[in-house]
Amino acid sequence: MSRTNAARPEAPREISIMGKGGRMPGLRAFLLCLHAMVVKEFLQLLRDRVTLALIVMIPLMELVLFGYAINMNPRHLPLAVLSADNSPAGRAFVQALANTRYFDIRRLVRSEEEAETLIRSGKAQFILQIPPGFTRDVYRGLRPKLLLLADATDPVATGSAVSAVSQLAIRTLGHELAGPGRHLLAGEPPFQVVVHQRYNPAQETAINVVPGIVGIILTMTLLIFTAMAVTREVERGTMEYLLATPLTPVEIMLGKIAPYIIVGFVQMVIVLTAGHVLFGVPVVGSLALLVALTMLFIVTNLALGYTISTLARTQLQAMQMAFFIMLPSILMSGFVFPFAGMPGWARFLGEFLPLTHYLRIIRGILLKGASWADVRAEALALAVIMLTVMIVAVHRFRRTLD
């Protein structure tokens, strides 16, 4: 005993003071801690070359892939002709259609039933219906109607073909109408093309897709980046250190989310700029409103990803859970299938996905010039989702290693 006692110095500190001091109370401490956390996360992000590359590459790659899918004019779409009038003008028009190479003239059919069967089975994607007495009516200047029935289940595929047909109406019959009917060439086209879109009356067209890509890219990348945030610390063994610091779960969450807000912002700028420059996506509404609500969407996704990472035990599990959210986001948000066309249960589930609301916001603002009042409900839904998952994350964050 004596040896140890002699070696030990007198206690220089009183225990009673030990409870005080240390962490400053309130906002200042919170901000200091948050600052520490944000700087750390930022530096780690900057050191992570692979992630940095992905941040830029993913949006560009997806945009190019999807973008070409949009711009790719599908050619050789199967078309059947239902002609009640085997006249020169009708034949000339069919020939002109074939020449556009948008269409493969597969068949001439005789009856409406036959035509109906073809389009329903998918053997023909278009039916061109030439009414009786077509040539005659053209010469009489009656501007007869040609009916083009389009299977628009895939609006991207049929959209450009449909617009090509409308253009044709103006030019095709130029040659036929030389001579006696020359006067008909002036003024309006000699006949009208009426397009009936089947199966997808809303006629979602290509322009709809680029805004959707912004949402998809933000969902995919941000979800994956933050889904790893906590599990990475656990797997690298640094969580033990982090937990032993005075950081609170809220500070850790916000600190981990913050750097990726900028990442999300950069990605949004890349995709929107490229979408505008390369694919001519218009910006009808307020860009400022769009940016503000996109930030909300970004934070919502980050919070969701972070929540996943508090639930998952390993990085692999986190990835799987992220995919578990990404898949329905792609399928049920209205990105791939028109939202209105989905069954009730799918629409119900879709309402819980941030992407669903964001698609309405970004399509509304970019394409239709929606104002704050128009998208307020969607913004509110996003905010509710964000706060809910944040509360879950803070609640679920394990303060101990148990």
Next chain:
Amino acid sequence: MNDIPAEGAACPAPCAKPVLDVRRLRKSFGARKAVRGVDIAVCPGEIFGFLGPNGSGKTTTMRMLCGLLTPDGGEGHALGHDIIRESRHIRLHVGYMTQHFSLYADLTVRENLLFAARVHGLPRPARKVEQTIHELGLGAYADELAGHLSGGWKQRLALAASTLHDPHLLLLDEPTSGVDPAARRRFWDDIHALARRGMTVLVSTHYMDEAERCHRLAWFYEGRILACGGVDDIITGSGLVALEAAGEPETLTVLQRTVQAALPAAQCTWMGEKLHISVPKELRDRAECLCREYGAECATTRPRMEDVFIHLVRIQDHAAEKAEAAS
């Protein structure tokens, strides 16, 4: 002394106001009982060692002390706060250096220290960090990624990060494992310097020789404390005495065999050319008799820590067997 109570050896603090005072701490992971009733009291400015083999519950105990694990049972205070209900307050004044390097390998030395300084809300963190880097002689490595440092420097960095905020209680979990002897010595000098400044230090190790460097220590075995106190106290308290027998190797070999056969409680170890024999003190005369009988020269010596440990483990295992047989 020969009867270790089921809950382990008591470990009273030799001071009125211990910094840390916990009783009957328990923790299980599933069916595995990692800590089964640990009592520890530590005085201010003391260097208190957790000595014990791997898996004996040292890390688990430390984690419970700083609130990283919730004890299944037990109670106590650290730094004037309840360890279970007020672990958040305790954390503010505790420095914890984990067994495995847990700073950020992808941040530089300076960035790691800055992070530590900021999360603890130190005023002028940058200046404090530069000062620390200077004090530790880390200047040349300040902009190296922490992951690229050698083992010894990593340990120094980790120690710096966990002491930057001048904690009242410092927990060091096997800080010297895998570190070369020179770095180990320097590390212990650092620990002593910190303790002289008034920091209370808990340090775990599985090196017996490091026990000598602690003021007091608790000897962990299978989640219990086998013995507690200063090295001398533990050796004296064990009731062991040791003899050193010198002579012809053949003689000593025969002696070794005879002693082990006649006195199951004795331990014989070769120390160079001599035979080191430790026995409970009531058997001392018989051991000396045997020595003389075989013509070996016999001198009294100090029992070694290993002798004490093995002796205590035997008693413990024997008690556990008896308890099992009884139930």
